[in-house]
Amino acid sequence: GKRVSSDCLCTHENCATSFHVTCAQIAGVVMKPADWPYVVSVTCHKHKKGIQMGLDLGLKVIGRKSDSWYYHCTIIGIATQTFYEVNFEEGSYCDNVHPENIVSHDCLRNGPPDAGETIVVGTPDDENLNASFVKEHVHKLYQVEFQDQSQLMLKQSEIFQLNHELPKRVRARLVSILLKLYFLLPSNSTFI
Template identity: 45%
Template sequence: MKKASGCCVQCSHGRCPTAYHPTCAQAAGVLMQPDEWPFVVHVTCCRHKAAMHELTVGQKVICKHKNGRYYQCDVVQLSKETFYEVNFDDGSFSDNLFPEDIVVDCAQLGPPPQGEVVQVRWTDGLVYGAKFVAAHVIQMYLVEFEDGSQLTAKRDDVYSLDEELPKRVKSRLVRREIIQESKRQRVINSRYRGDYIEPVIYRAIME
């Protein structure tokens, strides 16, 4: 039966928009595990369960360009980045803070103990109170686009060519075949080839 209501749970990997009804997720074999506040439950959608293998240097992938469109590009470098996770006093949280976003010198002292009260310098320049949750070491990928520009992204933001793309990515994907088609040289129909005049000759006649 089609119902107009029902709670959905969203995939916990990055900003993945995939969401399921809990009973549908169980029937589909989606991984669901208890998690700590504020997550309550950790969900791994089918895409991240089946296709989240590590990428290698030289591999062709799909990633978001700075212009907001998705293009095919190449992985040119692998690196590790440390991100801090905190729970803010207002109930919100962030899991992608840099160590330098914490007011204390974490570069020298290391990450704070779990549950310790910290001060976080946010992007608006203000300082907010929070509790430290954990430090996560994430694999990062430096990709290079055809225009020579480069971008560093997490695995959740990079798609291999054999992965299923979300609808939001498909709608913004610029395919190489389309670009090549727009640059293909026009060919004169053989039926009218005898009537065709080269542009240089045409300009000379007109002059």
């Protein structure tokens, strides 16, 4: 019989990313039944972000303030922050070293060292520690503005979309403006 290919292509327009079905599922690629000619609709990581998160400038979301309560806010800026994961010589490891803290390499100009490469990390106390480079982590940060005009940089994990189901812990700590108004009004006021 004819060998059926177990690869499937990302169905996003002009995307040539192909997956082995099992690997794709393990990697968390979005797969769902679709119309002919694609038996399964697959979206690769590059195009998954748009579907899943869709966190864009101007979007109204719910964000976590430093008081650990959640408030309505608007995304007004998006930035990426790069951290390096390193293993120190004495056995500890750190996954949030800033590239500019590596004194043995000019990482800002040349990018990260190779995995396993020996590097020197400068600490805030001006100590130099030997370490080996593991990998780089790139985090997206979202600048949001709350209704009181205060602004914060939040990680993706601290932002929730209004049209998505909110986790219980977020719902329990969500502060609505109406609730705030109610507490701010004198006790003899009534809502009309």
